[in-house]
Amino acid sequence: MNHHPSTIGPDMQATVVPLASPHRDVARYEADLIEVTRRVIASGSYIGGPELDALEKALARAIGTEAATGVGSGTDALIFAMQAAGIARGDEVIVPSHTAGPSVAAINALSATPVFVDVEFDTACIDVNRVAAAIGPRTKAILAVHLYGHPARIEELVRLAADHGISLIEDCAQAQGARLMDRPVGSFGRFGCFSFYPTKNLGAIGDAGAVAGSTDGVSLVRQLRTYGWREPQFAEIPGGRCSRLDELQAGFLNVRLKGLDEDVRARREIARAYNERLAGLPIALPVEHKGAYHAYHLFVVKSDRRDALKEHLAKSGVMTGIHYPFPAHRQPGLTAGGRIEGTLDVTDRLQKQILSLPIFATMSGGEVDRVAEAVRRFFGN
Ligand SMILES: Cc1ncc(COP(=O)(O)O)c(C=O)c1O
Incomplete structure (x- = not known):
């Protein structure tokens, strides 16, 4: 079973911006x-x-x-x-x-x-x-x-x-x-x-x-x-x-x-472009703590209107993901014998708000623009 259903093969890549593209990343080599x-x-x-x-x-x-x-x-x-x-x-x-x-x-x-x-x-x-x-x-x-x-x-x-x-x-x-x-x-x-x-x-x-x-x-x-x-x-x-x-x-x-360091630099450059293009919108952008060097495996934004935004992006040909749609403590296959310490309010809040935008080492500037424009359009910008 493919547990990353939001990734697609090379045939569809002309029409949509994929969430990730193992094919393009690998094809370089x-x-x-x-x-x-x-x-x-x-x-x-x-x-x-x-x-x-x-x-x-x-x-x-x-x-x-x-x-x-x-x-x-x-x-x-x-x-x-x-x-x-x-x-x-x-x-x-x-x-x-x-x-x-x-x-x-x-x-x-x-x-x-x-x-x-x-x-x-x-x-x-x-x-x-x-x-x-x-x-x-x-x-x-x-x-x-x-x-x-x-x-x-x-x-x-x-x-x-x-x-x-x-x-x-x-x-x-x-x-x-x-x-x-x-x-x-x-x-x-x-x-x-x-x-x-x-x-x-x-x-x-x-x-x-x-x-x-x-x-x-x-x-x-x-x-x-x-x-x-x-x-x-x-x-x-x-x-x-x-x-x-x-x-x-x-x-x-x-x-x-x-090529790992260079690939991470490419991911960070995409993140920088997103942060610039999406600044000022009513969504929370990823943060990078002082002293941290974020490797941007995923670029996750947060919005109260997550589901509508996801649907709008899909219609605009932008694939997105939710990492993760079910917190572990709500999955019967994972909780057996486990226990919860304190509340999990942030976990539950995140689960409703998170949306992963496309990011991968070989993503083009044009694709980043397409994603950013589609997000801006959703918020009427
Ligand atoms: C945070 C985290 N831990 C563990 C794994 C498990 O890795 P694998 O799929 O190679 O078993 C993954 C990826 O699937 C992951 O994202």
Whole structure:
């Protein structure tokens, strides 16, 4: 199932502005990717080999951690990171309800208990005061999500986690290339977890993910994602299974990683243009906290007239999204065993107001104009 239904294939792109365009983003690298494919085919190593080794080293360098390891998806990255941090049945993990479902599904996969807290209205990232209030005797970790590409208040969360002797795990699925005080996200917590789903800032041509962290921590993740093996065919630790980033995807990601900073700059330029063109309208534009470097995976505006605006934009040939239409605490498939700490008023308010406008690295100036004009028209400007 395509869980990003608002993205479209190349055939429709002439008529509408897509929300994201993995096809156009990837097509720039077609010649390089064909070269990678030839090299991998010739190597005969399709799982585990030089492409993955190179990617893991390059990721650790880019994120600023001792090590990184590839896994099969962003969801698996979260599961393995929490598993390696010792989170198990009955342990509580504090998580924002306003996030992508997989953040919470990963907690449930370990039979741990999600404790839902509210987010800040301006960035839609986890509210540190709510986290502090939610910490109790069973709390084992905080799962901070750098939602939309804006860094959560990670320095305060690092302090909070240290004061209480619990782990901080960063969900960086939407934040490749984001920084706080010039330091990349994913390098602050015990582990940083990444998704390379095709629409992400660093997208593969399939499923892939990674975990970044200390040498020892990442070694443990690598062991868990390889059946718990200490050496081939000898399972040393329990809970191991199989989740791999194959050589083809690793080779593709090596190519795209080189362009990541430039792609994020392109996203920021689009965000700057939107902010300029949409200033003064009765909508809330995204903010960037002092010291934060927003990676603009998504450009999310807020409006009391969200549904009408969405419909108007669709009629104008502008695709939009809602990230996310259902908060995690309202999804029966995610809440089993979980509990809510405090109120989730901001989460509920956001869910009614948020609208994601098109943004992707290869979006043209003409497309940005079209979107901005269509939004302005809606408000009679
Ligand atoms: C915030 C967040 N966490 C986790 C994930 C899961 O990543 P994946 O789809 O690669 O499993 C995603 C993306 O889908 C995400 O946006």
